[in-house]
Amino acid sequence: MKKSLILLILFFVQFCFGQGSGFSFRVNSTTEFYDSQSSIYIRRFQGSEISLKLNLTNEELLLINNFFDKIKFYDFPDKISCDEKISVLPNVSYDILLRKNGLNKESINSNCIKNDNEKEREFEKLWNFIFSILNNKELIKKMKNSDIELI
Structure with missing residues (x-):
């Protein structure tokens, strides 16, 4: 009985706060990729890449989930483009999937x-928030920086 109760509590916590809640996200840029569903993190270099398994805690996932809700990510446009009045070309493209x-x-x-x-400012805040969590992980801290130069 005691084991069943513990398993039920663990299942409930995982369902409410973890991957079982139906929440996951993916971030992708020229130099970095992370998918919380597969827990795969990739750092890209010129001609190569390093990938590793990187799990976020339930608390970290909850914080990120709350940030998505706070900025109403479902209301974001599919594509945020440079203002046509600006003559500067985009220097990099960032992709977030919820x-x-x-x-x-x-x-x-x-x-x-x-x-x-x-x-665009909210997108950037979300991006920076997610990477503040990812970059705080010991596995990421130990990796060398990408050698890809962004314009």
Whole structure:
């Protein structure tokens, strides 16, 4: 009976706060990739890449999930592009995919030097928040930086 109760509690915690809740996300750029569903992290280099298994804690996933909710990510445009009035080409493209309760929402930010768009600023805050968590992991701290130069 005691084992059954413990298993039930663990299942409930995993279902409410972990991957079983239907929440996962993916971030992708020229130099880095992470998918919380597969727990695969990739750092890209010129001509090669390093991949590793990187699990986030339930608390970290909950924080990221709450950030998605806070900025209403489902209301984001599919693509945030440079303002056509700006003559600067995008220097890199950032992609965020949210998977939650059977729904998928992807937004791609073709980042420019100037970000006048509110959604672009929120996108950047979300990106930086996710990577503040990822970059705090010991496995990531030990990796060498990408040698890909971004314009």
